[in-house]
Each structure stands twice: as structure tokens, then as C-alpha cells.
Amino acid sequence: MIGAYAAGATASLLAPRSARTARALGHSGLCVGALAGVALAIRCTAGGASGTTLRVELPSLFPFAHLSLVLDGLGAFFLLVVSIVAVAAAVYGPAYLRAHGTGSPAVEVLGINLFVGSMALVLCAGDALTFLLAWEGMTLASYTLVVSEGGEADAHAGLVYIVMAHAGTALLMVVFLSLASHAGSFDFAAIRAAATALSGPERSVLFFLALAGLGAKAGVVPLHVWLPLAHPAAPSHVSALMSGVMLKVALYGVLRLGLDLLAPAAGPLPPSWGWTVLVLGSTSAVIGVLYALQQHDLKRLLAFHSVENVGIILMGIGMAMLLARRGGAADALAALSLAAALLHTLNHAAFKGLLFLGAGSVLSATHLRNMEQLGGLGRRMPWTAWLFLTGAVAISALPPLNGFVSEWMTFQALVLGGGQLRGGAGLAAVVAASALALTGGLAAACFVKAFGVTFLGRPRSARAAEAVEVAPSMRAAMILLAAVCVVVGVVPGYVMSLLDAPVVRLLGGAGPSALVTVRGPLVLSALGAAGAGTALSMTAAAALFAALALLVWGICAWPRAAARRLAPTWTCGMTPQSRFDYTATAFAKPLRFIFAALYRPRREVEKETGPTPYVLRRLRWEGDVVDLAETELYQRLQAGVMRTARAVRSRSTGRIHGYIAYVLITLLLTLLAFGRG
Amino acid sequence: MGRATPWALALGQMALLVLLGPLVTGVIQKLKARLQCRRGAGILQPYRDLTKLLRKGTVQADTAGSFFRAVPVLVLASTCAAAALVPVLFAPPAAGSASPLPLGDAILLLGWLALGRFLTAVGALDAGGAFGGMGASREMTVATLVEPVLMLVVFSVSVVAGTTDLGAIAGHLSLRRGSFGAPDILALFAMLVLLLAETGRIPVDNPDTHLELTMLHEGMLLEHSGPGLFCLVLAHHTKQIVVMALVQALFLPWIPASTAPFALALGLGAFAARTLVLAIFLALVESSYAKLRFFRLPQFLGIGFLSAFLAVALRLL
Numbered sequence: 003m004i005g006a007y008a009a010g011a012t013a014s015l016l017a018p019r020s021a022r023t024a025r026a027l028g029h030s031g032l033c034v035g036a037l038a039g040v041a042l043a044i045r046c047t048a049g050g051a052s053g054t055t056l057r058v059e060l061p062s063l064f065p066f067a068h069l070s071l072v073l074d075g076l077g078a079f080f081l082l083v084v085s086i087v088a089v090a091a092a093v094y095g096p097a098y099l100r101a102h103g104t105g106s107p108a109v110e111v112l113g114i115n116l117f118v119g120s121m122a123l124v125l126c127a128g129d130a131l132t133f134l135l136a137w138e139g140m141t142l143a144s145y146t147l148v149v150s151e152g153g154e155a156d157a158h159a160g161l162v163y164i165v166m167a168h169a170g171t172a173l174l175m176v177v178f179l180s181l182a183s184h185a186g187s188f189d190f191a192a193i194r195a196a197a198t199a200l201s202g203p204e205r206s207v208l209f210f211l212a213l214a215g216l217g218a219k220a221g222v223v224p225l226h227v228w229l230p231l232a233h234p235a236a237p238s239h240v241s242a243l244m245s246g247v248m249l250k251v252a253l254y255g256v257l258r259l260g261l262d263l264l265a266p267a268a269g270p271l272p273p274s275w276g277w278t279v280l281v282l283g284s285t286s287a288v289i290g291v292l293y294a295l296q297q298h299d300l301k302r303l304l305a306f307h308s309v310e311n312v313g314i315i316l317m318g319i320g321m322a323m324l325l326a327r328r329g330g331a332a333d334a335l336a337a338l339s340l341a342a343a344l345l346h347t348l349n350h351a352a353f354k355g356l357l358f359l360g361a362g363s364v365l366s367a368t369h370l371r372n373m374e375q376l377g378g379l380g381r382r383m384p385w386t387a388w389l390f391l392t393g394a395v396a397i398s399a400l401p402p403l404n405g406f407v408s409e410w411m412t413f414q415a416l417v418l419g420g421g422q423l424r425g426g427a428g429l430a431a432v433v434a435a436s437a438l439a440l441t442g443g444l445a446a447a448c449f450v451k452a453f454g455v456t457f458l459g460r461p462r463s464a465r466a467a468e469a470v471e472v473a474p475s476m477r478a479a480m481i482l483l484a485a486v487c488v489v490v491g492v493v494p495g496y497v498m499s500l501l502d503a504p505v506v507r508l509l510g511g512a513g514p515s516a517l518v519t520v521r522g523p524l525v526l527s528a529l530g531a532a533g534a535g536t537a538l539s540m541t542a543a544a545a546l547f548a549a550l551a552l553l554v555w556g557i558c559a560w561p562r563a564a565a566r567r568l569a570p571t572w573t574c575g576m577t578p579q580s581r582f583d584y585t586a587t588a589f590a591k592p593l594r595f596i597f598a599a600l601y602r603p604r605r606e607v608e609k610e611t612g613p614t615p616y617v618l619r620r621l622r623w624e625g626d627v628v629d630l631a632e633t634e635l636y637q638r639l640q641a642g643v644m645r646t647a648r649a650v651r652s653r654s655t656g657r658i659h660g661y662i663a664y665v666l667i668t669l670l671l672t673l674l675a676f677g678r679g
Numbered sequence: 680m681g682r683a684t685p686w687a688l689a690l691g692q693m694a695l696l697v698l699l700g701p702l703v704t705g706v707i708q709k710l711k712a713r714l715q716c717r718r719g720a721g722i723l724q725p726y727r728d729l730t731k732l733l734r735k736g737t738v739q740a741d742t743a744g745s746f747f748r749a750v751p752v753l754v755l756a757s758t759c760a761a762a763a764l765v766p767v768l769f770a771p772p773a774a775g776s777a778s779p780l781p782l783g784d785a786i787l788l789l790g791w792l793a794l795g796r797f798l799t800a801v802g803a804l805d806a807g808g809a810f811g812g813m814g815a816s817r818e819m820t821v822a823t824l825v826e827p828v829l830m831l832v833v834f835s836v837s838v839v840a841g842t843t844d845l846g847a848i849a850g851h852l853s854l855r856r857g858s859f860g861a862p863d864i865l866a867l868f869a870m871l872v873l874l875l876a877e878t879g880r881i882p883v884d885n886p887d888t889h890l891e892l893t894m895l896h897e898g899m900l901l902e903h904s905g906p907g908l909f910c911l912v913l914a915h916h917t918k919q920i921v922v923m924a925l926v927q928a929l930f931l932p933w934i935p936a937s938t939a940p941f942a943l944a945l946g947l948g949a950f951a952a953r954t955l956v957l958a959i960f961l962a963l964v965e966s967s968y969a970k971l972r973f974f975r976l977p978q979f980l981g982i983g984f985l986s987a988f989l990a991v992a993l994r995l996l
Contacts, residue, residue, distance in 0.1 A: 378742065378807075380744045380745070380746060380805070381744040381745075384744075384745065387746075391746075391801070395794070395797065398793075398797060399790070400790055400793055400794040400797055401757075401787055401790040401791060401794060406787075406790055410786055410787070410790075413786050413830075413843075414786075414843065417834045417837055417838060417843065418837075418838075418841065420834075420838055420995065421837075421838040421839070421841060421995075424995050424996075425995065425996060426996070428838070428995040429991060429992055429995045429996060432831070432834050432835075432838060432991050432995065433831075433988070433991075435830065435831075435834060436827040436828075436830055436831045436834070437827070439826050439827040439829075439830035439831075440823065440826065440827040442793070442826065443793070443819075443822055443823035443824075443825075443826035443827065444823045446793060446796075446797050446819065446822070446823070447819035447820065447822070447823050449797075450797060450800040450801055450804070450815060450819050451816075451819075453801060454800070454801055454804030454805070454812075454815070455804070457746075458743075458744070458746065458801070458804045458805040458807070459742060459804060459805065459806075459807035460742050460807050524780060525780065525781060535841070535842055536784050536842045536843045536844045536847075537781040537784075537844065538781055538782075538783050538784055538787060539780045539781050539782065539783075541780070542780040542781070542782055543760065543782055543783050543787060546760050546763060546782060547756055547757060547760045547791075550755075550756035550759045550760055551752055551753055551756035553756075554752045554755045554756050554759075554910060555752045557733075557906070558751070558752060558906040558907070558909075558910065562734065562735075562736065562906075564735060564736020564737075564905075565736060566736065566737045566738075566739060567736065567737065567738045567739070568738075568739055568740075568741045569738050569739070569740070569741060570740065570741050570742075571740040571741075571742065571806050571807055571808040571902060572808065573808060573809070578742075578807070578808075580807075582807065582808060582809050583804075583807050583808075583809070583812065584804065584809055584811070584812020584813060584815070584816065585812075588812065588813075588816065589812060589815070589816040590816075591816070592816060592817060592820040592973065592974075593820055593823070595974055596820070596824075596974070596977050
């Protein structure tokens with residue numbers, strides 16, 4: 003698998019003359035690598051509840067550590083997620099870059115192969131050093147792809163991205179190096195054994211450091227500011243990979259460290275971990291979707307939705323951490339919660355990949371990303387439109403697609419778990435469930451806007467009016483991901499066996515296929531206390547829905563005397579034109595008003611009236627919203643850094659006496675502080 | 680119990696709700712007319728309107744595409760699928776064991792209703808007029824505020840019952856009838872606030888108007904006609920009775936647990952009586968209050984959120 007990625011990367015370097023060949027060769031390398039990844043992952047997760055663990059020793063490159071690759075159930079599941087989206091991206095890529103690519107083909111193809119390859123390596127890493135090296139490779143490769151299309155804005159996005167990513171990596175290095183110094187080896191097995199000897203506070207400090215480092219990569223609020231800048235800047239199939247998959251690699255890190263390497267040997271995890279993750283998750287989910295609502299750039303909107311979905315996954319992980327190893331019904335609910343988080347990982351990869359590819363199709367057909375200039379694409383690009391609608395229904399957590407299934411499981415875990423925990427923790431869990439419902443509602447509103455303004459109504463620009471449907475290979479990639487959405491939505495029971503290996507690996511006890519699909523693969527059940535529980539058959543529900551739709555369609559299509567007529571929409575007597583269509587800004591206005599405290603909306607209106615105030619000659623409207631994290635946190639941070647820098651500068655006079663005095667003062671202070679013992 | 684019986688019961692109850700939906704609207708309209716000292720149309724008027732729509736042809740906006748035609752069908756189907764999930768005449772005594780292929784729970788019910796709303800809004804944007812967009816925007820805004828509160832109300836009951844299955848909740852509550860405590864009262868109050876919002880009635884929405892300043896739901900239906908409009912109107916009637924049945928299943932569950940014909944008839948009578956009470960409530964509120972300004976709605980729904988939150992807090996703390 004790794005070989006194929008490497009081959010894809012080198013092939014692109016060997017054939018630089020023809021852009022087309024380079025892209026085709028590079029992406030086929032990617033495709034072969036990803037298919038190998040799927041095969042490997044399925045082999046690893048299919049080994050029943052325990053899963054199969056593969057181990058490969060790498061040649062020693064460093065004198066102080068040996069490198070190894072270990073793929074266990076947890077890594078294999080994430081590898082599966084990465085590989086599925088990578089296959090779609092590989093199929094999609096060549097045609098997309100031909101239509102819309104502006105960068106150098108060699109860089110693009112090299113970058114994407116290295117990017118996916120190093121993500122796979124992170125998931126397979128058997129020791130801390132390999133993990134960190136591959137992690138860094140992933141950051142650098144994706145940085146290359148972010149800036150590959152050129153342009154001032156992309157360069158800025160890349161800069162913010164790489165600074166945040168490296169800040170995260172630095173924290174991770176601190177965590178891993180201190181763990182390795184305890185263990186005397188970089189190997190995960192040795193670290194796991196040594197970590198049991200850590201004291202409670204040490205363990206917690208390391209976990210929170212790691213959470214901050216990984217959170218920067220996963221885009222957890224308030225560390226998300228790079229994400230809406232960097233993800234839209236990359237080519238769309240790379241955005242799909244970054245948003246759908248790279249964030250998941252960071253979540254893999256949270257699971258690996260929180261529930262595996264740093265977890266205490268026995269007994270429940272410290273409650274503060276679960277609380278923190280649950281609160282971070284709920285905040286990210288709500289804030290992410292609220293900011294997504296106010297975006298008019300299709301890809302930026304989708305990037306903010308990634309913040310939201312990472313939040314939803316973290317809610318599941320946090321609840322699992324709170325409930326884990328408490329014994330009795332709580333254990334089963336912890337497994338349900340973790341299974342929900344993992345399933346949402348897969349689901350988000352599928353529908354976010356689909357939506358980014360859909361946005362890429364719009365981009366390659368019109369070269370526009372601003373929704374306010376699009377519209378009416380549904381009739382010109384029916385395939386893209388219906389597939390985008392599928393993704394929109396899935397991400398809004400509406401039945402009968404996959405987003406609903408994983409959110410249903412999260413709801414059950416939060417509510418039944420809240421009933422188990424009771425007290426403040428239980429109340430927090432139920433309120434988190436209500437926040438999840440708010441997130442779902444806001445996401446639905448956001449995607450009515452995104453889909454409606456982009457694909458429906460009249461075209462708002464000449465380019466949108468002349469768009470044509472995209473190439474078959476691009477459609478095929480979208481169909482692949484849409485099929486994942488439908489299959490996981492309608493027969494989720496069959497996917498549960500894939501979740502067995504990771505859940506059992508992390509929590510022990512029974513796997514989700516024994517708990518959730520206890521009544522056969524067609525029924526999902528969530529067990530509450532004392533025999534009560536909820537069961538749901540998505541298959542039956544979807545069959546009922548399909549049957550009803552057919553019945554209603556039959557009634558409506560019954561031949562009748564009056565035929566279907568076409569007529570222009572009534573616009574109060576004026577000639578209908580695209581300016582009558584509701585815009586994205588207008589659509590989101592009520593919510594902008596209601597959540598004004600968060601958005602701090604700014605607007606400027608300039609009116610030029612005729613002889614009476616009722617005759618309007620010209621109107622100029624300008625408005626935007628701010629990201630509170632950016633203005634309140636980062637700009638203040640930046641101002642602080644600048645102030646300190648100025649203060650230092652004003653004291654750096656260039657005279658040698660001054661510097662000698664500073665050295666002496668520092669020495670004195672150091673001796674006072676550390677010289678007592 | 681055989682494999683077919685739970686399905687047959689669910690489908691029977693669904694058909695009953697779909698058939699009775701327009702009647703409830705007719706009753707509410709008649710009551711409103713009487714309260715306003717008018718004679719009003721007969722209570723069967725909604726059925727006449729529906730059959731008229733079904734016979735008519737369709738005029739479609741020339742900008743609209745395949746979505747516009749598909750939306751009404753899918754909306755009615757999803758609302759009917761929701762109707763199959765509320766217990767009306769019969770609540771299984773044991774939780775979750777009634778059916779080998781359970782059709783769903785309260786979360787799926789709200790999911791189907793949300794799907795219907797999502798698709799209606801999409802259809803409204805396809806026609807390409809400002810009214811449709813305005814209606815869609817407002818309806819989705821209200822929905823985002825209603826949905827978390829509705830979930831919280833459901834959860835306030837299900838943390839006690841240990842399930843979100845409506846049949847099991849109704850069965851569980853029927854067993855311990857008479858213990859109607861403070862949390863139930865608070866949650867019921869929140870649910871009544873939400874009932875006004877979900878059925879699109881004053882003070883949230885005004886179902887009688889087509890004035891652009893006031894309408895939410897009607898704005899989205901403006902460009903539909905003929906059988907398409909039939910589907911959307913029937914879906915709206917059905918949604919209203921489904922939400923009413925949801926209130927009853929969560930808070931007033933005197934629903935028989937047996938499938939004997941006599942028990943079913945008793946259940947039907949009880950359902951009719953409770954629905955009539957809720958219909959009178961809606962008619963009274965509609966006749967005695969004015970519609971709230973749109974941007975006052977968050978405060979109105981905030982009352983609902985507060986009491987639902989208190990209900991959950993009382994249950995758990």
C-alpha cells in the first residue's frame with residue numbers, strides 16, 4: 003500500500019512533461035494505494051471482536067530508536083475511513099484538475115500521494131517517533147496542497163495553517179517525549195506499560211496537553227481559525243480529504259492517547275477528561291454550525307461544518323470517557339457512545355467528502371465559489387444537484403441516511419447515559435443532547451440555504467447560466483460516496499461489525515455488534531437501565547418511506563384532464579428575474595439577528611433617494627460577521643505579542659552595558675529561583 | 680404475537696391519523712368561527728378542499744426543475760412515515776419487544792418531520808420567488824429554535840422511562856398513572872408552547888393569511904398547485920394531528936394495552952376526546968392572542984426551553 007503511494011509520487015516526478023499523464027499516473031497510484039488500504043483495513047477489522055494486529059518492523063534509521071508499524075483494530079478502522087475517501091478523491095482528481103487546476107501537476111500529485119500516505123502511516127505507527135514523523139509529513143504535504151493553487155489569500159491561509167499545526171505538533175512532541183523518557187523507549191507498547199505508573203495529576207496534565215495539540219489539528223473551537231481558511235484553498239478533492247479525513251486522524255490521536263496509552267490500568271477515567279471533551283464537543287458543534295450559516299462561500303461553509311461534525315464526534319467520545327469502566331449498564335452505554343462516535347467518523351467522511359466533491363463540481367463548471375453568483379444549476383447539472391442534495395440530507399442528520407443513524411446513537415448514549423449518571427453530569431449530558439438537536443436544526447437550515455441558493459431558482463450570473471454537467475469520472479466518485487451514505491443509512495447493522503475491533507480494543511467488554519445489533523443486523527437497539535431500551539430498524543423505516551413515496555407518487559401521477567402547464571412565477575407584476583430570488587444573505591438574516599451577540603454583525607447601508615424618500619435611486623449594502631474566536635482571542639493575543647515585542651525593542655538599545663546588565667539580572671534570578679536546593 | 684400484527688397496527692394507526700388529520704383542522708376552524716361569532720364552514724371543508732385540489736391540473740413555475748415535482752411527494756411520504764410512529768389506539772405493554780422490525784422511536788419521528796420541513800423549504804426555493812425564500816428562511820429559523828426544546832421535552836420523559844420508544848413510554852406511563860408530578864407539568868407546559876409553533880398557529884404563525892409580512896408556512900406553498908399542493912396541505916394536516924398525538928403519548932397516555940376490539944374502540948374514543956381538548960386549546964389561543972412579531976419568537980420559545988430544562992433538572996437532580 004505504502005509502495006503504491008510512493009510509486010504514485012515518483013511517477014509524477016518522472017513524467018513532468020505531460021500534465022495529463024502525470025495526473026493520471028499519480029492518481030492511479032493513489033487509487034491502488036487506497037484500495038490496498040481498504041483491503042488491509044477490512045482484513046484487520048474482520049478478525050472478530052479481538053481484531054487482528056499486524057506488525058512490521060522498519061529498518062532502524064536512528065541509533066536511539068527503532069521504528070515499527072503496528073496496525074490494530076482502532077488504526078484499521080480509521081485506515082478504512084481514510085482509504086474510502088482517498089479512492090473517491092483519486093477517481094475524481096484528474097478530471098477536476100484538468101477543468102480547474104491552476105498549479106503544477108507534479109506538485110499536486112506528489113502532494114496528494116504524500117498526504118494520504120503519511121495519514122496512513124500515522125494510523126499504522128507503532129511507536130511515538132513514527133507517529134510524529136508521519137504527523138509532520140501529513141502537515142507539510144497538506145500545506146503544499148493548500149498553497150498549490152497560488153494566490154495571495156491561499157498563501158495567507160497556508161501560513162495560518164502551518165503556524166497552528168506546528169503549535170499543535172510542538173505540544174504533541176512534549177507529550178510523547180515525556181512519555182518516552184518515562185518508558186525508556188518510543189514504542190507504544192512500552193509507553194502503555196510505563197504510563198500505568200504515572201500519578202493521576204501527571205496523567206491529566208499530559209492528556210490535556212495532547213488534547214490541545216490534537217485539537218489544533220482537529221479544528222476544535224477555539225483552535226479552529228485555520229480550518230475555514232485552509233480547507234477551501236486546496237483543490238476540492240484535497241479539501242474533501244483534509245476535511246473528511248485529516249481531522250479524523252487527529253481524533254484517532256485523541257482516542258489512542260485518551261483511551262489507550264494514557265488510560266489508567268483499571269477503574270474509570272478521570273471525570274474531568276470526559277467533561278472537557280464533552281463540553282469542547284458541544285461548543286464546537288454549535289459554534290461551528292452557527293458560523294457556517296453566515297458563509298456565502300460554498301467551500302468555506304463546508305469547512306465550518308467540519309468544525310461542527312468534529313464537535314459531534316467529540317461529544318460521543320466524551321460521553322464514552324465519562325461512562326467507561328463504571329460497570330453494569332454504563333459499560334454498554336459507553337460502548338454505544340464510542341460506536342456512535344466512530345460511526346459518525348465514517349459518516350462524516352462520506353458525506354463531507356461527497357459535499358466537497360459536489361462543491362468542486364460546481365467550481366469546475368462555473369469557476370465560482372460565491373453562492374450569491376450561482377443559482378439555477380439544478381437543471382443544468384442534475385447529477386451533481388441530486389448527489390449534493392443527498393449529502394445535504396445526510397449531514398443535516400435527517401432520515402433515512404447515515405447522518406441520522408450515528409446521531410440517533412449519540413442521542414441514545416447521551417440521554418440514557420444521562421439517566422445513568424444522574425446529578426449534574428446527567429443534566430449536562432441531556433443538555434448536550436439538546437445542543438446536538440440544535441446543531442441538527444441549524445445544519446438543516448444551513449443546507450437548505452446552501453443547496454437552494456446554489457442549485458435552485460434562476461442563475462444569478464452568466465457563468466452559472468452556461469454551466470454544463472461534469473465529467474463521468476467525477477460523477478462516479480460522488481456516486482461512490484453517496485452510496486456509502488445510503489448503505490450506512492439503510493442497513494447500518496452490517497457496518498457494526500467493523501466497529502467491534504476498535505471498541506473492544508479501547509473499552510474491553512462486549513463490542514457493538516453484540517450490543518447494538520443484538521436483535522439481528524436489521525435492528526439497532528440501545529439498552530437503558532433495567533430492561534428498558536429503544537429499538538429501531540432503519541431498514542423497515544426506509545422501506546415504509548419508499549413504499550409511501552411510491553403510493554403518493556402514484557396518486558399524483560394518475561392521469562387527469564388538465565395537463566401540467568408552465569408559467570412564470572408571479573412577482574407582483576414585474577418581469578421575473580434572478581434578483582427576485584432570495585439570496586443567501588437574506589436567508590440567514592433571521593438567525594443573524596437572533597444570534598447577534600455571537601456574530602457582532604456589521605452593516606452599512608447607503609441610500610440615494612429621488613425627490614421623495616419613497617423613490618429609491620441607488621442602494622449599497624455591505625455587511626459581514628466576525629468570528630469571535632478570531633477577534634476576541636487571536637487578535638488580542640497578537641496585540642499582546644506585538645506589545646511585548648515593542649517593549650523588548652525599546653529596551654534593546656544596542657549598548658553592550660545594557661546587555662551585560664540583563665545577563666547579570668537573569669543569572670541572579672535563576673540562582674535565586676533554582677539554587678536553593 | 681405474530682410478526683405481522685405490530686406492523687398492521689402501526690399502519691392502521693397511520694392510516695387513521697392521515698384520514699382524521701383534515702377533520703381536526705376543520706374542527707379547529709369551526710370552533711374559531713364560532714368564537715368570532717361567525718357560522719363558519721362545515722367541519723368537513725378541508726376534505727372538500729383536498730379532493731378539489733386532487734382533481735385540478737398543475738401550473739408549475741417555469742424556472743422550477745425536477746426538485747419542485749419531487750418535493751410534495753417526498754414531504755407527504757415522510758410525514759406519513761412519522762404518523763406510523765405514535766401510539767394512538769394501542770400501546771405495547773413491554774418496551775421495545777413488540778415488533779421484530781420496530782419502525783422507530785420519538786427521535787425518528789422528529790427526524791421524519793424535520794425531513795418534511797427541509798424538503799418543503801427546498802421546494803419553496805426552487806420556484807424562484809421572494810415569498811418562497813422568505814417563508815423557507817423563517818420556517819427554518821423557527822424550526823431550529825423549536826427542535827432542541829422538543830427534544831428536551833421528549834428526553835425529560837425518556838430519562839425516567841429509559842427509552843425513547845413512544846409506545847413503551849406511553850405503556851410505562853399508563854402503568855404508573857396518577858403520579859403526575861411537577862416535572863410533568865413543566866414539560867407539558869413546554870410542549871403546549873411547542874404545539875403552537877409546530878402546528879403553525881398564532882402566536883407563531885398565522886394559518887389564515889397570505890400576507891407576506893406574517894406568513895411562514897403558507898409562503899412556502901405559494902407556488903404549488905393541484906396534486907402537489909394537495910400533498911403539502913395533507914402533510915400539514917397530518918403533521919398537526921401527529922404532534923397532537925405526540926403530546927398525548929408523552930403526557931396523557933391513557934392508551935389501552937390490549938388489541939381486543941372493545942379496547943381499541945375505547946382507545947379511539949379516548950383519543951378523540953383528548954384531541955378535541957387540544958383542538959379547543961388551539962382555537963382558544965388563536966382567537967384570544969395576536970401574532971407575535973417574528974423577532975419576539977425566540978423569547979416565546981425561550982419560555983418553553985426554560986420549563987423543559989427545569990423539568991429535566993427536576994428529574995435528574
